[in-house]
Amino acid sequence: MTSEKKSTIKLGSRELDVREGSLDAGIPDGPVEQKWESHKFKMKLVNPANKRKFNIIVVGSGLAGASAAATMAELGYNVDCYCYQDSPRRAHSVAAQGGINAAKNYPNDGDSVFRLFYDTVKGGDYRSREANVYRLAEVSNNIIDQCVAQGVPFAREYSGTLANRSFGGAQVSRTFYARGQTGQQLLLGAYQSLSRQIGLGKVKMYNRTEMLDLVVIDGHARGIVTRDMITGKIQSHVADAVVLATGGYSNAFYLSTNAKGCNATAIWRAYKKGAYFANPCFTQIHPTCIPPSGEHQSKLTLMSESLRNDGRIWVPRDVNDKRRGNDIPEKERLYYLEEKYPSFGNLVPRDVASRNAKTVVDAGHGVGEMKNGVFLDFAESIGRLGENVIRERYGNLFDMYTSITGDDPYKVPMRIFPAPHYTMGGTWVDYNLMSTVPGLFVIGEANFSDHGANRLGASALMQGLADGYFILPYTMGNYLAQAGKAKVETSHDSFKEVEASINERIHKLLNINGKRSVDSFHRELGKVVWENCGMARNEEGLKKALEKIPTIKAEFWENVNVPGEEKNINQSLEMAGRVADFFELAELMCLDALNRSESCGGHFREESKTAEGEALRDDENFAYSAAWQYNGDDKEPTLNKEPLEFKDVKLSQRSYK
Numbered sequence: 338m339t340s341e342k343k344s345t346i347k348l349g350s351r352e353l354d355v356r357e358g359s360l361d362a363g364i365p366d367g368p369v370e371q372k373w374e375s376h377k378f379k380m381k382l383v384n385p386a387n388k389r390k391f392n393i394i395v396v397g398s399g400l401a402g403a404s405a406a407a408t409m410a411e412l413g414y415n416v417d418c419y420c421y422q423d424s425p426r427r428a429h430s431v432a433a434q435g436g437i438n439a440a441k442n443y444p445n446d447g448d449s450v451f452r453l454f455y456d457t458v459k460g461g462d463y464r465s466r467e468a469n470v471y472r473l474a475e476v477s478n479n480i481i482d483q484c485v486a487q488g489v490p491f492a493r494e495y496s497g498t499l500a501n502r503s504f505g506g507a508q509v510s511r512t513f514y515a516r517g518q519t520g521q522q523l524l525l526g527a528y529q530s531l532s533r534q535i536g537l538g539k540v541k542m543y544n545r546t547e548m549l550d551l552v553v554i555d556g557h558a559r560g561i562v563t564r565d566m567i568t569g570k571i572q573s574h575v576a577d578a579v580v581l582a583t584g585g586y587s588n589a590f591y592l593s594t595n596a597k598g599c600n601a602t603a604i605w606r607a608y609k610k611g612a613y614f615a616n617p618c619f620t621q622i623h624p625t626c627i628p629p630s631g632e633h634q635s636k637l638t639l640m641s642e643s644l645r646n647d648g649r650i651w652v653p654r655d656v657n658d659k660r661r662g663n664d665i666p667e668k669e670r671l672y673y674l675e676e677k678y679p680s681f682g683n684l685v686p687r688d689v690a691s692r693n694a695k696t697v698v699d700a701g702h703g704v705g706e707m708k709n710g711v712f713l714d715f716a717e718s719i720g721r722l723g724e725n726v727i728r729e730r731y732g733n734l735f736d737m738y739t740s741i742t743g744d745d746p747y748k749v750p751m752r753i754f755p756a757p758h759y760t761m762g763g764t765w766v767d768y769n770l771m772s773t774v775p776g777l778f779v780i781g782e783a784n785f786s787d788h789g790a791n792r793l794g795a796s797a798l799m800q801g802l803a804d805g806y807f808i809l810p811y812t813m814g815n816y817l818a819q820a821g822k823a824k825v826e827t828s829h830d831s832f833k834e835v836e837a838s839i840n841e842r843i844h845k846l847l848n849i850n851g852k853r854s855v856d857s858f859h860r861e862l863g864k865v866v867w868e869n870c871g872m873a874r875n876e877e878g879l880k881k882a883l884e885k886i887p888t889i890k891a892e893f894w895e896n897v898n899v900p901g902e903e904k905n906i907n908q909s910l911e912m913a914g915r916v917a918d919f920f921e922l923a924e925l926m927c928l929d930a931l932n933r934s935e936s937c938g939g940h941f942r943e944e945s946k947t948a949e950g951e952a953l954r955d956d957e958n959f960a961y962s963a964a965w966q967y968n969g970d971d972k973e974p975t976l977n978k979e980p981l982e983f984k985d986v987k988l989s990q991r992s993y994k
């Protein structure tokens with residue numbers, strides 16, 4: 338760790354403290370390909386007989402949480418696992434469609450652990466930690482073996498070997514898939530393992546239970562306080578360590594591909610208890626979503642990136658062309674990705690595909706009644722491969738598209754447009770996946786670690802399962818073996834204080850009795866964040882957003898109407914708590930975006946572009962992860978910089994031409 342350097346920075350009218358050298362990511366020494374092996378050997382172990390003396394809380398039962406809870410219970414720890422759905426099987430991971438990456442190299446097309454590592458660092462536009470990404474690529478192959486052993490029905494070739502397809506940002510086929518429902522099948526695998534441990538009494542599952550705060554005692558995470566979503570009961574839970582696996586926060590934008598329930602409450606509450614929040618402005622905007630059909634829309638639907646394997650993206654060359662897609666002749670179509678990026682074509686990474694879609698739509702080439710989409714056309718591949726092959730590969734996605742739009746994509750091109758989809762930002766964690774609060778671990782989409790400024794497709798499932806099955810179970814033991822904490826009870830004052838503050842907040846929300854619904858505030862906030870901190874940002878817009886968000890937030894606390902009761906099922910109350918947290922997080926997202934005046938990966942800073950209009954990084958000033966530290970509601974946060982070093986992948990301007 339380097340010595341600490343302090344300075345200040347002015348962002349608009351705000352002055353903030355900056356610290357460099359204040360974070361220790363704990364990256365092991367040695368060559369990148371040996372770091373994890375040697376770290377595993379050096380880490381302390383908990384003897385099997387002692388494991389049952391430790392209690393671990395896992396909040397979240399998606400792929401990250403379910404795999405972690407099942408694996409740690411299998412090791413002998415006592416695990417309490419929480420989710421807000423009525424079953425772990427409904428975690429948002431169930432929605433993942435396209436696939437999961439691994440460096441198995443089954444197609445023999447030149448893949449390797451190093452290539453997956455290299456593609457992921459490059460795809461993330463050099464804003465991730467090399468050591469973490471290498472480890473991710475290294476364990477990717479174990480994940481496939483684990484899931485096959487569980488019976489996950491991955492697609493297979495006629496010969497019986499596992500099939501692969503391609504995703505953006507890679508020139509090899511390394512994506513394993515189960516039709517368009519990979520997340521669901523992987524989750525069923527993890528859920529089976531979790532259920533086995535529930536049956537054995539090693540995991541206690543709390544469904545319909547929402548974590549509302551973290552409890553920190555003597556600087557260590559020692560428990561959580563939850564609300565039973567059926568009875569409204571507020572309850573404290575104690576543990577020797579807490580794991581957050583609570584997913585992403587794209588719903589800060591209101592319209593996103595995430596399920597309506599996805600939220601930031603757990604990691605935001607942890608931030609306010611000392612867990613730094615890294616790169617909040619890094620959001621992935623997915624290029625292939627069904628465009629909104631009007632102002633009333635409350636949810637967007639993803640069409641998997643895998644469709645770009647066989648679908649061709651185009652718009653009419655003439656901005657005034659009002660003909661239906663099928664009526665526009667070939668030479669009057671602009672296949673803008675194929676023309677501009679001949680070597681990757683339609684399989685450029687998500688950030689590049691999204692930005693180019695925005696560019697052509699902004700230039701007036703948009704299709705559909707609202708001119709807010711581009712075509713994804715399967716006519717050529719249906720002609721080449723036959724409708725049956727396309728049905729086999731994407732049947733359920735095509736059915737979903739038809740039921741939402743009324744169009745039949747076997748006959749007419751789909752309409753797609755980018756939408757918020759995944760958040761690369763999240764709780765800052767070290768190499769052991771531990772946050773700046775000792776004993777608080779954060780895994781899966783909820784942490785910030787592995788994807789840098791842009792996640793490559795099919796890498797989130799890989800990361801969630803790597804964290805849960807193969808990394809956390811080791812690093813948790815290392816922490817517990819050394820923590821040696823005295824046992825605490827829920828009668829401890831710290832639990833009582835947190836319970837009291839939660840009750841007070843609930844009471845406050847239920848008694849504002851204003852005139853506007855929670856949803857109307859969420860929609861208004863989302864619009865501000867999307868317009869100013871979305872696919873493209875600039876200084877002026879971000880400053881405006883930083884003025885608007887506190888004003889809308891203040892109105893929320895004076896004029897929101899939360900009907901229903903405290904001690905009953907109350908979805909408005911649940912949403913109100915989450916939206917209140919989104920307001921605060923949105924402000925940090927905009928502050929982070931204002932500070933990062935470079936373009937990189939998923940975020941395009943309009944002031945920073947190459948002569949060809951591509952995103953231009955500023956490695957001299959921004960080759961760091963920005964980890965924000967909470968200092969109090971009426972104080973500015975501190976910016977802690979974790980410098981990123983690139984020893985095995987050379988920093989270069991990304992090119993997919």
Ligand SMILES: Cc1cc2nc3c(=O)[nH]c(=O)nc-3n(C[C@H](O)[C@H](O)[C@H](O)COP(=O)(O)OP(=O)(O)OC[C@H]3O[C@@H](n4cnc5c(N)ncnc54)[C@H](O)[C@@H]3O)c2cc1C
Nearest residue numbers: 397398399401421430433435436548584781782795797798
């Ligand atoms: C439509 C869609 C398609 C996708 N397709 C792919 C794909 O093909 N390949 C890929 O790699 N990635 C894909 N992704 C991304 C990937 O699915 C997610 O990043 C990943 O599944 C997240 O897993 P997770 O376990 O971290 O979180 P989640 O699956 O979101 O689980 C979060 C868990 O936390 C619980 N929780 C949250 N907050 C609280 C709280 N306060 N109290 C109690 N419990 C709480 C929830 O109940 C849930 O159990 C897709 C994402 C979307 C939206």
